[in-house]
Amino acid sequence: MSNFRRLLSYLTPYKKRFALSFFLATLIIGLDLLVPMLFGWTISRGLESGVMKRVIFFAVILVLAQGLKSLLNYLQWMVQQKVGQDVVRDIRDQLYTRLQALPVSFYQGMPTGQIMSRLTSDVEAVQEYLGWGFLIQLMAAMSFIGTSVILFMLDWQLTLLMYLPMIVLLIIVAAFDRRIGPSWEAVREEMGKLTTLLQENISGVRVVKAFAREKLEASRFSQRSELNRQRNLDRLRLEANAFPAMDLMVGLSFVLLAWFGALRVISGNGTLGLFFAYQWYLWGIIWPMRFMGWLISMMRQALAAAPRLFEILDAPLKISDSPQAIPLSEIAGDIRFEDVMFAFDDEPERLVLKGFNLHIQPGEVVAILGGTGSGKSLLVNLIGRFQEATEGLILVDGHDVRSVQLHSLREHIGIVPQEPFLFSATVAENIAYGHPDATMEDVLRAAKLAQAHEFIGEMPDGYATQIGERGVRLSGGQKQRLSLARAILVDPAIFILDEATSAVDTRTEHEIQKALSQVMRGRTSLIIAQRLSTVKHADRIVVLKDGIVAEAGTHAELLALGGEYARIHKLQYRESDELAAEIRHYMAQYLPASGRDKMPLAA
Numbered sequence: 170m171s172n173f174r175r176l177l178s179y180l181t182p183y184k185k186r187f188a189l190s191f192f193l194a195t196l197i198i199g200l201d202l203l204v205p206m207l208f209g210w211t212i213s214r215g216l217e218s219g220v221m222k223r224v225i226f227f228a229v230i231l232v233l234a235q236g237l238k239s240l241l242n243y244l245q246w247m248v249q250q251k252v253g254q255d256v257v258r259d260i261r262d263q264l265y266t267r268l269q270a271l272p273v274s275f276y277q278g279m280p281t282g283q284i285m286s287r288l289t290s291d292v293e294a295v296q297e298y299l300g301w302g303f304l305i306q307l308m309a310a311m312s313f314i315g316t317s318v319i320l321f322m323l324d325w326q327l328t329l330l331m332y333l334p335m336i337v338l339l340i341i342v343a344a345f346d347r348r349i350g351p352s353w354e355a356v357r358e359e360m361g362k363l364t365t366l367l368q369e370n371i372s373g374v375r376v377v378k379a380f381a382r383e384k385l386e387a388s389r390f391s392q393r394s395e396l397n398r399q400r401n402l403d404r405l406r407l408e409a410n411a412f413p414a415m416d417l418m419v420g421l422s423f424v425l426l427a428w429f430g431a432l433r434v435i436s437g438n439g440t441l442g443l444f445f446a447y448q449w450y451l452w453g454i455i456w457p458m459r460f461m462g463w464l465i466s467m468m469r470q471a472l473a474a475a476p477r478l479f480e481i482l483d484a485p486l487k488i489s490d491s492p493q494a495i496p497l498s499e500i501a502g503d504i505r506f507e508d509v510m511f512a513f514d515d516e517p518e519r520l521v522l523k524g525f526n527l528h529i530q531p532g533e534v535v536a537i538l539g540g541t542g543s544g545k546s547l548l549v550n551l552i553g554r555f556q557e558a559t560e561g562l563i564l565v566d567g568h569d570v571r572s573v574q575l576h577s578l579r580e581h582i583g584i585v586p587q588e589p590f591l592f593s594a595t596v597a598e599n600i601a602y603g604h605p606d607a608t609m610e611d612v613l614r615a616a617k618l619a620q621a622h623e624f625i626g627e628m629p630d631g632y633a634t635q636i637g638e639r640g641v642r643l644s645g646g647q648k649q650r651l652s653l654a655r656a657i658l659v660d661p662a663i664f665i666l667d668e669a670t671s672a673v674d675t676r677t678e679h680e681i682q683k684a685l686s687q688v689m690r691g692r693t694s695l696i697i698a699q700r701l702s703t704v705k706h707a708d709r710i711v712v713l714k715d716g717i718v719a720e721a722g723t724h725a726e727l728l729a730l731g732g733e734y735a736r737i738h739k740l741q742y743r744e745s746d747e748l749a750a751e752i753r754h755y756m757a758q759y760l761p762a763s764g765r766d767k768m769p770l771a772a
Contacts, residue, residue, distance in 0.1 A: 172475040176299065179256045186252050187304075193245035194304055198311045200238040201453060202319060207231045209446025246301070253300020257292055264288055264481055271481075272488045273555050274514055279481075281372075282365025287481060290360055291474035298471035306464050309457035316453030323447060327429055331422055331451065338418040338458045345411040346465045352404040353466070353473040359400045361477070363393050372639070408466065419455050423448075488554055490574050497577040500566045501531035502662045502693030504552060509561035511547060517559075521547055523716035525561070534689050536696040536704030538737065539713030545697045546587065549665050552695075553582050565663075583661030587668035587697075589652030591640035596625055597632040599640075599651055603659040611658060618688055619654035621647070657688055664694040675702070682706070701741055710734065 180187050211227035268284065320328040370377060370386050377386050509525040512518070521544045529535050537545045550556040551563050554570050563570045570578060583603070591599050600615055601607045612632065616622045624647055628634040640648045656664065666685075682703070698704050705724040712720040712733050719733050727734035 172472055172479065175479065176295065176471065176475055177303070179259060179299065180252065182259070183252045183255055186248055190245055190249040190252060190304060191307065193241050193248065194308045195311065197238055197241050197245060198308055198315060200234055200241070201312060202315050202450075204231065204234050204238070205446045205449035205453075206319075207234060208449055249301055249304050253296055256299050257296040260295060260478065261288060261292055264292075264478065267482055267484070270486055270489065271484055272486070272557075273550070274487065275484055280365040280368075282363075282368040283361040284481070285368060286357075286361040286364040287474075287477045291357060291477050294357075294470045294474040295478065298467050302464055302467045302471070305460070306468070309460060309464065312453045313457040316450050320447070320450055320454070323450070324433070327433065327447070330425055330429055331454070334418040334421040334425070335454065335458060338415055341411055341414050341418070342458065342461045342465065345407065346469070348407050349404070349466050350469040350473065352400075352407055353470045356397075356400045356404055357470075357473045357477060359393075359397045363390075363397050366390055366393050412463075415458070419458075422451060422455060488557055488575070491571065494572060494574045495568075497565070497568060497573040497581065500581050500662045502529075502581075503531045503564075503566050504529040504663070504693060505562075505564040506548075506551075507562040507564065509551065509563060510559045511544070511551070511556070512559050520559075520716055522558075525717060527711060527718060529693055529695070531693055532691055534694045534696065534706075534708045536698065536707035536710045537713065538698070538701075538704055538710060538734065539719075543713040544716060545713060546667055549584060549667050549695070549697065552663070552665070553579050553584065580659075581662045582665060583656035583659050583663070584665045585649070585653045585656045585667060589640075589648040591636055591643070591648055591651060593635070593638045595630075595633050595635055596628065596651065599636065600632075600654045600658055602655055607658055612654075615654040615658040616651075618657050618685075619650045621650035621654050624650075662692055664689055664692050665697070666695070667697045668699065701738055712737075 207227060207230055211224060211231060264287070317328070320331070366389065370390070377383060504527075506525050506527040509522050510520055511522040511525075512520050521542070525544075537548060539545050547556065551558055552565070552570070554575060557571075565573070565578065565581075592602065597609070597612050600612050604611070609632070613622065616625055616632075625632055625634075636642050636651075640651070643651070653666075686706075696704055696707055701724075704710055708723070709721060710724060710727055711718055712727070714733055720727055720730060722730065728738060
C-alpha cells in the first residue's frame with residue numbers, strides 16, 4: 170500500500186490538472202447515466218406514441234448528449250495523458266539524477282541491463298497506470314455506484330437478480346488480483362535479467378567473436394528468452410482463465426435480463442422503453458466489473474515495477490555534500506593522506522590500505538607503483554571522493570575532502586582512467602567534454618599534446634568524425650590519447666594518469682611522455698603505472714605493498730636501495746637484457762672486430 174501511495178504522490182504537482190481531468194470524467198459518467206434514460210424515453214415517449222416529432226426530439230437530444238460526451242472524452246483524455254507524461258518525465262529525471270549521484274559501489278552491485286530495464290519498461294508500466302489507468306478505475310467506481318442507484322430505483326427486484334452473476338464475477342476478480350501481482354513481479358525480474366544479458370553481449374561483442382562463442386551466447390540468450398516467455402505465459406494463463414469466466418458472468422446477466430425483463434414487459438409491469446434503458450444501464454455495472462480484471466492487471470504491473478524504481482531512488486548516497494560543505498576555489502594541489510584505512514563494503518575485514526600515509530607537494534610529480542590489488546587506483550578514487558576512506562583523512566590544500574563540495578573538488582582534478590570511456594559523439598565533442606566552452610584552438614592544442622592530432626587528421630571528417638558507441642571505431646591507444654586530451658583541456662590543478670599509456674606502443678608512449686612533461690609542469694601530478702619506463706622520470710616514486718608505502722624515492726635511489734622497486738625493475742628488464750646478451754653473443758661470432766664496437770650495449 171505504501172508503494173501505491175508513493176506512486177500517487179507523483180500526481181501532487183499536477184493536482185489542478187488532475188482535478189480538471191477528474192471533473193471532466195465526472196461529467197462523462199453523468200452523461201453515461203443520462204443517455205440510457207434518453208434512449209428509453211425515445212422509445213416509450215416517442216416511438217410508442219406514434220408521433221414522429223417526439224421521436225425526432227428525443228433522438229436529437231440523444232445525439233447532442235453523445236456529441237457532448239465525445240467532446241468531454243477528448244478533453245479529458247488530453248488533460249490526463251499530459252499529466253501522465255509529466256509524471257513519467259519527473260520519475261525519469263529523478264532516477265537519472267539519482268544515478269548520477271550514487272557512488273561507484275552501487276553500480277558494482279546493479280548490472281547495467283537491470284538499470285536500463287527499470288528506466289524503460291518499468292517506467293512505462295507506471296506511466297500506463299498513472300497516465301490513465303488510475304482515473305479509469307475511479308470512473309469505473311463512479312459508474313458502478315451511480316448505475317446501481319438508478320437500477321435499484323427503476324426495479325430493485327430485477328436489480329437484485331442481476332447482481333447474482335456480479336457476485337460471482339467479483340469473486341473471480343478477487344482471486345485474479347491475488348495471483349496476478351506476483352506473476353507480474355516475476356515477469357519484471359526476468360525482463361531485467363534478459364536486458365542485462367543483452368547489454369553485456371553487445372558491449373562485449375569483440376570478446377564473443379574473438380573466442381568464437383557466438384553460438385554459445387545465442388544459446389544463452391535463447392534460454393533466458395525462453396524463461397521470459399514462460400513467465401509471460403504464466404501471466405497470460407492467469408488472464409486466460411479469468412477473463413472468459415468474467416465474460417460468462419456478463420453473458421449470464423444479459424440472459425437473466427432478457428428472461429425476467431421480458432416477462433415484466435409482457436405482464437405489463439414495465440414498458441419497452443424501460444427494458445431497453447435497463448439493458449443499457451446494465452453496461453454501467455458490467456464494464457467496471459469486466460474491466461476491473463484488466464485494470465487490476467495494469468495496476469499490479471505498475472506496483473511490481475514501483476519497488477524496482479524505488480530501489481534506485483532510495484539507494485543511499487554514501488558520498489554526498491554535507492550541509493556545511495564549502496566550495497573549493499583555486500588550489501595549489503597539496504595532497505596529504507593521514508593514517509588512511511580502507512576496506513570494501515563486501516569485505517570489511519580485509520583492509521586494502523592499512524594506516525596509509527603520504528604527502529604530495531604542490532607541483533610534484535609522484536609515480537605510484539605496486540602489484541595488482543595493492544591499492545594504486547584506489548588512491549585516485551579517494552582523492553576525488555569516488556570512494557570514502559574507512560578511517561583517516563585525505564586532505565587537499567589542508568581541506569578534508571569530506572568538508573568541501575564534490576563538484577568544486579572534482580573540477581580541479583583531471584583524470585585519465587585506465588579504461589577510457591568515450592561517448593557516441595564527435596572527436597571534438599569528446600575532447601571538450603569537461604570544458605564544453607573550449608575553442609577549437611584549445612581542442613587542437615590538447616590533442617597535439619596528447620599525440621592524437623596526427624591520427625585524428627587521418628579520419629574521414631577529422632575532428633567532426635563520429636567515433637561510435639564507446640569509441641568502437643578506435644584502437645585502444647587512440648582511445649587513451651583522446652581521453653588524455655580531454656583531461657589536458659580542463660587544465661586541472663591535480664593531474665592523474667591511471668595506467669594512461671598502457672595501450673600505446675613504446676614510441677608513442679615516449680612522445681606522450683615528452684608532451685606530458687610540459688602539461689605536468691607547475692601542477693601536482695600522480696602517475697599510476699606498471700611500466701617502469703612510465704614512472705622512472707617522476708620526482709618521486711612511491712611503491713605500495715600490503716596497504717602501506719614500502720619504499721619512496723627517485724628512480725636511482727630506489728635502484729640503489731635494492732628493495733621492492735629494484736626487484737620489479739629486474740623482473741621487467743630481465744627478459745630484454747637476456748635477449749640483448751644473446752644478440753651480442755650471436756653477432757660476436759659473425760661480425761668482424763670493427764663491427765662489434767658499433768653494437769648496442771643494451772636493448
